[in-house]
Amino acid sequence: MKRIYLIEDDPKIAGLLKDYLEKYEYEVTTVASFDKIIDEFKAIEPHLVLLDINLPRFDGFYWCRQIRSISNCPIIFISARDSGMDQVMAIENGGDDYITKPFDFDVVQAKIKGLIRRIYGEYAAPNQSESMELDGLQLYLTAMEVSWKGQTSVLTKNEFILLRAFVHRLNNVLSRTYLLEILWDDETFVDDNTLSVNVTRLRKKLEQIGIFDCIQTVRGAGYKMVNTWSELA
Template sequence: MKILLIEDDMTLFQEISDRLAMWSYEVAGIPDFSNVMEQFAAVQPDLVIIDIQLPKFDGFHWCRMIRSHSNVPILFLSSRDHPTDMVMSMQLGADDFIQKPFHFDVLVAKIQAVLRRAYNYSTDSSMLKTWCGATIDYDKSTVENHLGTIELTKNELFIFRQLIEQKNKIVTRSELIKRLWDDERFVSDNTLTVNMNRLRKKLDELEIGQHIETKVGQGYMAVEYD
């Protein structure tokens, strides 16, 4: 799989690139940080890794730009430790966040988990799903009803799928975290909250966000009554 690594520290870029090559990943970099989208279009990556602090524009800017064109999985890297950086990255549609310095095994685990969620689980899900009058297309990551169509990120779709396939049943937060990230050591509880809030906000555009209910102290439930 191809990874676009948007990182201006060339020493770190080369180290990550060399290590990922050992796992059979093809890594491309950015020759011109004022023209990241041109390289993105040329590479057509399966995963994007973005540093927050970059020349010209920061990583948040490029995440917005990529998200306006694609639902490709995005993983943020940052040497900053302020919690708002993680919140901002999740709100912009990133799939995960890792703080520098990091152990390389953790980075590989996160990359593998993101790619597995993004590409493996959807291979047998070509059929459409209906819920609360909306049509969910797992392959296209879209939800549609008479009010329009919204696009979901891979994390949002994964969470949504867990809920609607167990509709009218409570899905606990710990269960969602475990299914999403495979290993709870690599995720904060706040990350799930951000993803849930973003999912509800999108569903509100179709006036069905209120059907995702929070069960205080337990988890979430997708409500649909016959």
């Protein structure tokens, strides 16, 4: 049974979500203390977090960053804040998806199911292969890290999924539709802008370890990854 940590300050919404998701055999734990979210997270060891933005004391963006500092557990934001900037901030702070209130319970369940399936189920990275190597570039599958010449960047789930796809199909153009499909099971559920945000973040993570301009935008088609690092080795 997969464990979900629900961080929502509206008790009515929290109760309804908990009751609904438990019908699908999820073990749902609602936040007990908004001052001890990280302690509760460590104790629960959830497979997924549902996180509101407007919370007492610190907002959801803050708590997302705190969780990301210790875990790559998938995080879905659920918020009444529906501006594009809020959704971009959610992704930039480490979120994997964003749902606006009021929401359809079936959509919430579908997004949870899809994300858990990608991370832990049939679409997860094979356990038998813990790393990939390409001309000195190392991609560690279980740790979700990328390393080159002794420098390492820790990736979020979406960044990792994207980089793995690019490495598998080096020099091939990957369409935006294809990338949306591997990140989110149904592309109609997500703003296309979040793909651009994730690609930008991945580029920055690669730049942190000294790799520049390897993920290129192909106008009107998508993105492709080319080997720009072997020349610098």
